[in-house]
Amino acid sequence: MIALLVDWLNSAAVTSFGTTTSWAEVLGFTSGAVCVWLVARQSTWNWPIGIANNLVWILLFYAAGLFADSALQLVYIALAVAGWIRWIRGRAGNPLPVTGTSPEEWRWLAGTGIVGTAALTVLLHTATSSTVPFWDAVTTALSLLATWGQVNKRWESWLLWIAADLVYVPLYLHKGLTLTALLYVGFLVLCVRGLLEWRRSSGLPALATTASR
Known part of the structure; x- marks a missing residue:
């Protein structure tokens, strides 16, 4: 079956x-x-x-x-x-509620991301056939950290998803997966929309308003 x-x-x-x-x-x-x-x-x-x-x-x-x-x-x-x-x-x-990420949480995320990326790079290099182990590790680490932020409704989780997608698009193009890369451009647009909606929900000013100050 x-x-x-x-x-x-x-x-x-x-x-x-x-x-x-x-x-x-x-x-x-x-x-x-x-x-x-x-x-x-x-x-x-x-x-x-x-x-x-x-x-x-x-x-x-x-x-x-x-x-x-x-x-x-x-x-x-x-x-x-x-x-x-x-x-x-x-x-x-x-x-x-949607909230922001505290400085302590950012330090934890940064440390976990660096250590996780390094460990995954070594693992992918030695135990898999990945041709780009570092970039595969970066996208995996960013995706896991973004999911943690999503679980806890941190609006910055969308920034991590956007960062991951910005790596995924050229990565898939490098691997010859043109259609998949185009699909991830679509995901990128959805993530930008999610970022704007969650910021608004958290009570923060719109990005355009913030940038104009």
């Missing part, structure tokens, strides 16, 4: 301009775009949709023998479950 599902996910969904797009890519982009849109609107439904997206990639990565990538999806699922619970419970019986 699982083998049939994996085969279907890897099968061609559409072919355009000589490029074939699999059902996995179609489902991945669609669910990912819906998830980002729901996060921007602070809907708790973003978490189950994100988990469904992770489950699809677990099947594909495992079938392809990419066990480290498959395991990473389990980390994302664990964070998603934590975020789902935290958003539902809220704070003191009220919805969890």
Whole structure:
């Protein structure tokens, strides 16, 4: 049953301009775009949709023998479950508010990001066939830290997602994945919208207003 599902996910969904797009890519982009849109609107439904997206990639990565990538999806699922619970419970019986990241949290994020990137670079270089281990590590670290910020509704989490997407786009172009790179440009636009909406929700002035001062 699982083998049939994996085969279907890897099968061609559409072919355009000589490029074939699999059902996995179609489902991945669609669910990912819906998830980002729901996060921007602070809907708790973003978490189950994100988990469904992770489950699809677990099947594909495992079938392809990419066990480290498959395991990473389990980390994302664990964070998603934590975020789902935290958003539902809220704070003191009220919805969890959007807040800023404290200086102490930034120091923790910076330290964790540096150590995590270094460790992942070594791991990817020695245990995988990655041709760009450092940049793969950077995007993974940024994505995990951004997910932590999303779980806790820190508006700056969007800055981390934007930073990750700015690396992902040229990275996918380098790997010859032109269509995927274009899809991530779409994610980048959604992230900018999410940043603006969460800043407004947190009570901060709009970026344009701040910049004009």
